[in-house]
Amino acid sequence: MEYEAVIGMEVHVQLLTKSKMFCSCSAEAFGAEPNTHVCPVCLGMPGSLPVINRKAVEYTIMAGLALNCQIAEFAKFDRKNYFYPDLPKGYQISQYDLPIATNGWLEIETENGHKRIRIRRVHLEEDTAKLFHMGDYTLVDFNRAGIPLLEIVSEPDMSTPEEARQYLIKLRTILRYLGISTADMEKGAMRCEANVSLRPKGSKELGTRVEIKNINSFRFVKQALEYEIERQRKLLEQGRSVEQITVGWDDQRNITVVQRTKEYAHDYRYFPEPDLPPLVISREWVEEIRARLPELPDARRERFQQQYGLSPAEARVLTAEKEPADYFEACVALYPEPKKLANWITGEFFRLLRDTGTSFEDVKVSPEKLVKLLRLVDEGTINQNTAKAVLREMFETGEDPQKIVEKKGLSRITDTAYIQSVIEEVLDANPDALQRYLGGKESTFGFFMGQVMKATKGRADPKLASKLLREKLTELKKNS
Amino acid sequence: MKLYELTIHEAHELLKKGEVTSSELVSAVVERVEGVEPRVKSYITLTCEQALERARQADELIARLRKSGEEIPPLLGIPIAIKDIICTEGIRTTCASRILENFIPPYDATVIIRLKKAGMVMIGKTNLDEFAMGSSTENSAFFPTRNPWDLERVPGGSSGGSAAAVAAGECIGSLGTDTGGSVRQPAALCGVVGLKPTYGRVSRYGLVAFASSLDQIGPITKDVTDAALLLNIIAGYDPHDSTSVNVPVPDYTKALVPDVKGIKLGVPKEYFIEGMEEGVEKAVREAIAKLEEMGAEVIEISLPHTEYALPAYYLIAPAEASANLARYDGVKYGLFLPGPDLWESYRLTRGNGFGPEVKRRIMLGTYALSAGYYDAYYLKAQKVRTLIKQDFDRAFEQVDVIVAPTSPTVAFRLGEKVDDPLKMYLSDVFTIPVNLAGICGISIPCGFSGGLPVGLQIMGPAFGEEIVLRVAYAYEQATEWHKKRPEL
Ligand SMILES: [Zn+2]
Numbered sequence: 001m002e003y004e005a006v007i008g009m010e011v012h013v014q015l016l017t018k019s020k021m022f023c024s025c026s027a028e029a030f031g032a033e034p035n036t037h038v039c040p041v042c043l044g045m046p047g048s049l050p051v052i053n054r055k056a057v058e059y060t061i062m063a064g065l066a067l068n069c070q071i072a073e074f075a076k077f078d079r080k081n082y083f084y085p086d087l088p089k090g091y092q093i094s095q096y097d098l099p100i101a102t103n104g105w106l107e108i109e110t111e112n113g114h115k116r117i118r119i120r121r122v123h124l125e126e127d128t129a130k131l132f133h134m135g136d137y138t139l140v141d142f143n144r145a146g147i148p149l150l151e152i153v154s155e156p157d158m159s160t161p162e163e164a165r166q167y168l169i170k171l172r173t174i175l176r177y178l179g180i181s182t183a184d185m186e187k188g189a190m191r192c193e194a195n196v197s198l199r200p201k202g203s204k205e206l207g208t209r210v211e212i213k214n215i216n217s218f219r220f221v222k223q224a225l226e227y228e229i230e231r232q233r234k235l236l237e238q239g240r241s242v243e244q245i246t247v248g249w250d251d252q253r254n255i256t257v258v259q260r261t262k263e264y265a266h267d268y269r270y271f272p273e274p275d276l277p278p279l280v281i282s283r284e285w286v287e288e289i290r291a292r293l294p295e296l297p298d299a300r301r302e303r304f305q306q307q308y309g310l311s312p313a314e315a316r317v318l319t320a321e322k323e324p325a326d327y328f329e330a331c332v333a334l335y336p337e338p339k340k341l342a343n344w345i346t347g348e349f350f351r352l353l354r355d356t357g358t359s360f361e362d363v364k365v366s367p368e369k370l371v372k373l374l375r376l377v378d379e380g381t382i383n384q385n386t387a388k389a390v391l392r393e394m395f396e397t398g399e400d401p402q403k404i405v406e407k408k409g410l411s412r413i414t415d416t417a418y419i420q421s422v423i424e425e426v427l428d429a430n431p432d433a434l435q436r437y438l439g440g441k442e443s444t445f446g447f448f449m450g451q452v453m454k455a456t457k458g459r460a461d462p463k464l465a466s467k468l469l470r471e472k473l474t475e476l477k478k479n480s
Numbered sequence: 481m482k483l484y485e486l487t488i489h490e491a492h493e494l495l496k497k498g499e500v501t502s503s504e505l506v507s508a509v510v511e512r513v514e515g516v517e518p519r520v521k522s523y524i525t526l527t528c529e530q531a532l533e534r535a536r537q538a539d540e541l542i543a544r545l546r547k548s549g550e551e552i553p554p555l556l557g558i559p560i561a562i563k564d565i566i567c568t569e570g571i572r573t574t575c576a577s578r579i580l581e582n583f584i585p586p587y588d589a590t591v592i593i594r595l596k597k598a599g600m601v602m603i604g605k606t607n608l609d610e611f612a613m614g615s616s617t618e619n620s621a622f623f624p625t626r627n628p629w630d631l632e633r634v635p636g637g638s639s640g641g642s643a644a645a646v647a648a649g650e651c652i653g654s655l656g657t658d659t660g661g662s663v664r665q666p667a668a669l670c671g672v673v674g675l676k677p678t679y680g681r682v683s684r685y686g687l688v689a690f691a692s693s694l695d696q697i698g699p700i701t702k703d704v705t706d707a708a709l710l711l712n713i714i715a716g717y718d719p720h721d722s723t724s725v726n727v728p729v730p731d732y733t734k735a736l737v738p739d740v741k742g743i744k745l746g747v748p749k750e751y752f753i754e755g756m757e758e759g760v761e762k763a764v765r766e767a768i769a770k771l772e773e774m775g776a777e778v779i780e781i782s783l784p785h786t787e788y789a790l791p792a793y794y795l796i797a798p799a800e801a802s803a804n805l806a807r808y809d810g811v812k813y814g815l816f817l818p819g820p821d822l823w824e825s826y827r828l829t830r831g832n833g834f835g836p837e838v839k840r841r842i843m844l845g846t847y848a849l850s851a852g853y854y855d856a857y858y859l860k861a862q863k864v865r866t867l868i869k870q871d872f873d874r875a876f877e878q879v880d881v882i883v884a885p886t887s888p889t890v891a892f893r894l895g896e897k898v899d900d901p902l903k904m905y906l907s908d909v910f911t912i913p914v915n916l917a918g919i920c921g922i923s924i925p926c927g928f929s930g931g932l933p934v935g936l937q938i939m940g941p942a943f944g945e946e947i948v949l950r951v952a953y954a955y956e957q958a959t960e961w962h963k964k965r966p967e968l
Contacts, residue, residue, distance in 0.1 A: 040587050044807045046580065046688040047567040047589060049721050079803050081849070083826060090806020140811065269849035271858060274692035274800055276722050 002201040003236060005229045006209075007164050007194055008156035011171060012149050013181045014127060014189040015059045020146035021126040022050030022093065029143035030187055042146035044088030049275050052077075056148035057100065057279060059180040060124045061289050063150055064101025066174050066296055067119045071286045075100045077124075077273040082266055085138065086128040088145055096270040099123035100279070106174065107298060108166040109316070117167050118155035125149050150181070156195065156206070161225035164194060165218055169320075173297050177322045185217050192216075194225055197242070198232045207232075207242060212256060214248040224249040228256050300325055308338035317346045323360035324350075330367035335374060344374065348388055352395045364398030365391070373401040381411045381459070413460045416468065419452070422460065423472050426451040437473060438480050445473065483508035484649040485965060488706040491558050491652055495542055502542065502557025505652075506535035506601055509559045513603070513650045516968045521625050522645035524564045524574055526604040531559060534601040541599075554709055556599025561651035563642050564605035565612055566697065567686040568592055571602075575688050576620035577610045579808045579815045579833030589686020590721065591655060591697050591714045598713045603651050606641030610835045611805065612662055612690045614638050615907040618898055619837045626894070627670060628966040629932055633891040636666030636907075642700045643670040648968055653701045653710055659690050660793055661886075661911025663698040664923035668886035668935020671925045671964060673952070674700045675707040676911075678942045679918035680725035682711075683718030689804040691797035692723075694915040703962050704924060704953040708732035711945060727943055735946035736953040741775030743951060746879030750786035751910055756888040759929025764885045767926035767936045771883070771955055779879055783871040788864045789913040794905060795848045795861035796916075801838075802845030808833060840901065869917040876941040881951050885910055886923040886935030910937060920945050924952045925961035933964075 020027045023041035040048040064071050078096035104119035129145040131138050152171065158164045172183040172190060183190040192215050197207035212228055215221050227249075232242050247256035295303070297319050304315035304325070319325045324345060331341045349370075353360070373394070377387045382405055390404050397404075405411050413419060426448055427434050437444040452465050483505050486494070494500040510528045517523060538557030545552050562568060565575045567585035569592075574580045588596070595602075609619035617625040617640025625640045627633040628648040635644040639656025643666035646654050656663040658676035667674025676698045687697055699710035712733065717726040747768060752761060772778045810816030810829035817828035834842070848857035875882060887907060897904040914921040919942050926936035936955070940948035956962050 040585075043812060045567075045585065045587070045813070046573070046575070046583065046807070047585070047684075047686040049685050049723075051720060051722050081803055081806060083806065083809060085809070085811045085822070088807065088812060089803075090809060091803045267851045269802075269846065269851075269854075271799060271803070271849050271854070274723075275689075 001237075003198040003233055004159055004201045005161075005196055005198055005225070006156045006206060007158040007161070007196045007225060009154045009158070009164060009167055010193045010195070011152045011168065012191045013152065013175060013183055015056050015148040015150055016179070016181055017053055017055045017059065017148050019053060021053050021056055021124070021148040022146055025146065027147045029147065030189075032143055034139070034141035034143060037143040038145070042088065043142055044090070050093060050273075052276060052279070053148060056124055057281075058289060059148070059178075060100045060122060060150055061281065061286060062178050062180055062293060063152070063175065064104065064122045065286070065290050065293055066178055067101070067104035067106055067122060067152070069101035069104030069119060069122055071101050071281060072098060072279075073281055073283070074098065075279040075281060077276045077279070078270045079273050080125075081269045084128075085140055086131050086145070088129065088142060092125060092128065093273055093276070094125035094151075094270075095123035100281070106167070106170050108163060108170050110163055110166065115157075115163065117157045117163075120153045120155050122150060122152050125151060156197075156209075161222040161229070164225055165222050168192060168218060168221060170297070173320060173322070177294055177296055179294070188216070192221065194221065196225055196228050196232070198229065198236060208244050210242065210244070211246040212249055213246060213259060217251075220249055220251055223254060224256060227254065231256070297322075304328075308332065308342070310338060310342050314342045314346055317350070318342060321360065327360070327363075327367060331371055334367060335371040337374075340374065344370070348391055352392060356395060358395070363395070365394045369394060369401060376401055376405060380457075381405060386410050411459050413456050414464055416464065419456070419460050419465050419468050420472070422452055422455050423448075423465075423469055426455060427472070427476075434476070438477055445469070448473075482512075482649070484512040484652075486652060487702045488555070488558055488653045488709055492552070492554055492556075495557050496546075496552050498542075498546060502535040502538040502601065503532065505557065506531050506559050506603070509603060509649070509651060512648075516628075516648050517650060519626060519631055519968070520628055520644050520648045520650065521623050522561070522606050522641040522648065522650050523604040524576060524607050524620075524622060524641070525572055527571060527602055528604070531601050531603050538599060538601060553597070553599040555595060555713065557601060558599070558652050559603040560595060560600045561603050561606050561642055561645045561654035562592070563608055563639050563654070563656045565608055565657055565688045565690075566591060566655060567688065568602065568605065571605065573605065573688065574622075575611045576608045576622060577834065577838070578621045579830070580688075580813075581621075581815065583814050585686070587686065590683035590718045592686065594713050594716075595655075606639070606645055606654065608641055608662075609638035610838050611688070611801070612638040612657055612659055612695075613801070613837050613841055615661070615665060615904055616892070616894075616897065617641060617666070618894065619835060621835050624894055627891045627932075628968055629671060630891065633893055633932070634669070636669035636887070636891065638662040638666075639674070639700060640666045643667050643672055643674065646670070646672045646700050646702055647966060649965070653699060653706050655697055655710070655714070656700045657687060657690075657695055657697050658911075658915065659694045659696075659797060660915050661908040663700055664911050664921060664935065664937060665887050665908060667700050668923045668925075668937075669891040669933065671933030671961070671966070672700055672702060673704055673707050673922065673924050673962070674698060674935075675711060675922045675945070675949075676914060676920060677711060677715060677945060678725075678920040679915075680723055681727075681920070681943065681945065682714050683716070683721040683724045685718055685720040689800075691800040692804060693800060694793075694797055696915070704922075704949060704956045705733065705736055707922065708736055708949050708953075725943075730946060732945060732949055735949045737950050738954045738957040739775070740771055740951055740954045743776045743881070743947070744879040745771060745776045745778050745951070746781040746875050746882040747778055748781050748783045748786065748875070748882060748884055750783050751884035753888070756885065757890060757929060760885050760887070760889060760934050763927030763929055763934040764883075764936055767955065768883055770958065771951070774954060774958060776951070781875050781879060781882070783868075783875060783882075783913065785864065785867045785871050786913060789868055789916055790905060790909055792861040792864035792868070793908075793912045793916060794844065795857050796865065798841040798845030799848045799858050800845065802842045802849065805834070805838065805842055837901070865916045868913055872913070872917045872919055872939075872941070876944075880940075880947050881944070882939040883951075884937050884939070886937040887911070890929050890932035890934060914939055918942060920948055922948050922952050924956055925964070926955070926959070927961060928964075933961075
């Protein structure tokens with residue numbers, strides 16, 4: 001029997017607010033000394049009380065709008081109760097039945113064209129502390145505790161691991177476009193869990209789902225899902241049933257490991273957080289936020305095709321992240337040749353990024369400098385190949401292209417064939433002078449030399465040009 | 481008159497005139513504590529040394545302010561007792577629980593900051609039922625407090641230590657907390673004044689939470705004027721408490737007018753029930769008659785959902801408590817008893833750290849919130865809460881304040897109800913509705929039954945503290961009950 005996978009994703013994203021979700025501690029705690037970004041509130045000290053970070057609510061509304069969700073007029077926080085040392089209060093302030101945003105979607109690219117993945121809900125909660133297991137004891141760092149965390153839950157609309165990966169990439173792009181999260185999986189700013197079940201192809205019923213936790217890279221998402229789908233397929237083919245379990249992805253052994261079985265499913269005993277008033281979100285506020293939303297990747301991709309005449313592939317590559325798209329548009333403003341720019345940026349520029357492992361934020365080549373380089377090519381100062389070499393140097397040093405060209409003498413024309421062709425042109429254009437030379441008037445040599453230099457804007461290597469000119473004239477004289 | 485018998489406003493006047501120094505006042509209270517504390521046991525922690533030092537500083541400040549003609553803050557140099565569930569920076573705050581026996585908060589509660597700014601000299605942290613769960617102070621993990629009127633009887637609870645300390649002259653005034661009557665009921669049983677402000681009137685920041693949607697800090701004092709004075713200081717919006725309400729704070733002492741002419745008093749028939757102590761009913765009826773005689777209009781009213789208040793409360797409060805008390809896991813502070821693994825450590829720490837009543841309520845609350853029971857218990861209780869609130873809303877369309885007994889009985893014997901939680905819970909049957917509705921109420925002395933004090937409860941609408949204080953003050957000024965002090 002042929003099976004198809006049904007995949008849903010649950011993604012947690014740290015928000016880039018200045019302070020934590022419910023206290024005034026700095027939320028920029030990554031890499032800081034353990035337990036230095038803490039206060040009675042985020043440590044869950046007796047008597048401390050939470051206060052809602054309005055910016056975090058605003059960011060959640062932004063995410064909701066960008067994901068085409070409905071924004072609740074009335075939302076509330078709830079307590080999610082469970083014991084664990086990373087949870088200072090013994091409960092997490094989260095949102096249960098009235099999240100801030102619901103019923104949205106985002107679009108991904110698949111082999112068969114666009115596909116919409118529905119978003120069930122987007123809600124706001126607080127991050128937990130970080131545990132460091134040291135063998136027979138464990139250390140707790142509360143710097144992370146209380147950082148605003150967005151939870152984005154999709155409907156089970158994905159049917160392949162690649163779609164799940166595309167979903168995550170798209171989600172990350174949107175969040176980065178909004179500027180509300182770094183969505184950096186390596187630094188734990190974006191964490192994801194997947195749930196997957198199998199069903200006979202064409203069936204409408206859902207199979208038993210397995211949750212996969214601890215997926216912390218785009219690569220692992222695909223690997224973990226592939227592994228789990230294969231595991232379930234084998235079970236079903238052997239006539240066995242899939243158990244409802246929670247597994248973790250072990251990225252050392254590349255397998256999923258059972259973490260929890262159904263009997264140990266948590267009862268979180270959610271109830272409304274009595275320390276916080278309900279969130280009343282006015283339509284004016286929502287509209288004000290909507291008006292301020294930046295252009296999102298899909299819209300920008302469309303516009304790049306329309307406005308700049310780029311191919312769908314070019315537009316997609318350029319808009320997949322905000323930074324290259326911004327960079328491209330900054331260049332276009334200085335140098336209105338979008339096709340040529342797209343070619344350079346998606347080609348040579350991206351190759352250099354890959355080769356040097358540079359991220360876009362660290363690029364030393366400003367749009368001004370890139371445009372200057374292209375102008376040098378247009379003017380014939382350097383050719384395409386030289387320009388590529390110059391760009392590589394610009395990537396490393398950030399130096400001005402003109403300066404690199406001058407310093408390395410790259411503008412001197414030493415191309416024998418080219419200079420020879422210029423000499424031919426000059427001689428053809430001055431038959432009288434040539435006759436005089438052949439007639440013995442040696443001083444005409446200087447005139448030809450001058451014309452060659454003029455034709456090459458003075459960039460022909462004079463020694464080489466002189467040698468080639470003399471050779472040519474000698475040859476002509478011999479034959480005359 | 482002995483200095484420890486002074487009220488806050490009397491002490492303030494004497495300090496202002498320079499007739500008494502803070503050092504004399506604090507020394508008198510400290511001596512009184514030394515004399516009676518072994519019998520009354522109001523305090524878990526005494527801070528007499530610091531208090532005497534603070535008194536010396538207060539005297540210097542008073543002298544300076546007197547010289548420059550500046551105003552002397554209302555609490556400057558006056559010894560105050562604080563219920564040991566309100567966080568005090570650098571001074572242990574135990575909640576009368578083994579689990580926090582050695583917990584020293586790194587910060588002051590907002591009310592403590594305000595009292596310090598007003599010049600308070602803290603004399604100590606008073607005993608209570610563990611985490612404020614109880615009505616007799618017998619649930620303290622350390623020792624029970626005795627009623628100064630009869631040492632064989634309880635002072636009420638959970639703010640029993642604060643009420644007993646005020647009644648016994650072991651402080652000039654105090655703060656308690658009221659979740660289901662924990663300020664008013666002990667005030668009634670100890671013959672003093674206890675005010676539960678409207679929910680949101682006083683910041684809860686730094687008050688160790690029992691039931692967050694019900695807890696409120698309130699003064700326990702020797703008279704109504706002192707209650708108004710302390711409320712002036714502690715009331716007001718606090719950006720650290722999102723449930724505190726941004727309503728302007730009036731000068732509550734301005735409400736102290738000895739006149740009730742034309743004021744409509746509602747007398748709810750549901751508050752005069754069978755099983756109520758005869759002497760209590762008699763004293764309360766007489767108090768109502770007195771107010772009527774003074775010109776108030778007495779109207780019989782009905783609060784039809786009153787009988788459901790107690791069961792609703794015993795679902796909502798434990799549910800919130802079950803979450804609020806989850807943080808005591810030994811990981812960050814407080815008692816930690818390590819076991820072979822994490823779960824065993826939790827079991828040992830919490831199993832040994834909490835007393836039986838706290839455990840009972842955590843279990844009740846956990847059950848009420850569990851999957852499959854939530855709708856039947858917690859959600860239903862919240863609906864009852866709304867109905868009770870509506871009862872009061874309707875009543876306050878008709879009357880200005882509601883008068884009733886504070887407690888159905890006078891102080892009971894130590895041990896009398898410890899083994900019967902239901903009987904103990906009934907002790908708060910008249911005070912709980914006010915917390916569920918989030919409104920304000922006060923208990924003032926209104927007589928004696930069998931030689932033990934009886935409390936008159938005056939309830940007002942949300943942010944109606946002024947009218948409540950006014951009726952209380954008028955009655956107090958027309959009677960002598962508040963001047964009676966126990967022989968110790
Ligand atoms: Zn903090």
